[in-house]
Amino acid sequence: MSKPLRALDEAALVLFSGGQDSATCLAWALARFGRVETLGFDYGQRHAVELDCRETLREGLRKQNPLWKERLGMDHTLALGALGDISETALTRNAEITMEKDGLPNTFVPGRNIIFLTFAAALAARRGIRHIVTGVCETDYSGYPDCRDDTIKAVQVALNLGMDSRYVLHTPLMWIDKAETWKLAEELGGPALVSLINQESHTCYLGDRGTMHPWGHGCGECPACALRRAGWEEYVAEKARA
Template structure:
């Protein structure tokens, strides 16, 4: 996109595959893009360490992206980890609870993230807030659903007297299509950057390097990423 919107955007940037793809998506569309990450005591905190490698990699891939990429912010939300007691915030086996949700669900996480992001966007003069929530390939988390994001946008705009737009470019695509979107945005170089530098594994293991990236290979996040990458590669061969 040669003529980006002159609006600024704030990207929820965890250091994972989805948020890296969302950051590239925003860099194509907006003249100024800032990033925010959250440290909530997550077991896979290593994702936060990967964020700067990814930001530098994106800048190196495209001079326009380098121009548009602005400040990075990290917000400590220790209290969220302390009260949630989930498999993402303490050392316990991943399983499905009686509620039908996996015990990796951190109640209120996306609601809290987007609320803090909106408060930061308010101060930074940014209207667009971009997140990697997805209702297609996801773990059943209710705060990833489109209805939840739309309802929160209304609440934030009423409560802050603003007209924020919560952008969710991955909402209706699956993991294979997310890989394909990254390829469209930045070619094989962006796909390689995501494979080599992003982190999605719930257990926080960089582990061996697989075709789809680093991770334990067995947790739900690794399995979803690996399966999506396999479908993406197969689709390219057929095409």
């Protein structure tokens, strides 16, 4: 990983869904920036229960670290129902999750991350923030093209040109897999942070919060659960070998 960024005199806006990746990114930002705000999106997702997990995670982070409590600022939620309205996907419709002919799962919501980052930049402009943090990753993911590093770099250029600004889009997880994401959480906040994210974050595309597995809540079958389970098992195995 690159040398840690520390900008305690600056603020950051974290795209915070309530999932494992965004919760880890929030801790990453709290360790680096003097003020950190969060932004979630309600776009008609089937797993809208993730939005309910956000404040529990924020409160857990406050309790775990006095500095994080001091730095954690406002939370924002934007309603983007139009995105769900135009998306014929298994993430916004009650449909079976399958693989499409193009090799992508039908949970892919076209343009989602591009739209999220555009709205995040607009909010950041109003809040006087230039650092935007998102948990996208192209190392261990479902193949979504808007999670790729090239996409994020292109969006950063477009935002800075179109808004005459100097936004910096941070992707702390871009080149690490899910096991390394759990390890990063441990490095940031120790076992307590790992436990908080394991128990209180939400990943499952079907919104299953009734079943608690060793790796967290979920149906255990959808692509998101499969990635989270595999990453957790590898993380635990590596710790056992250490």
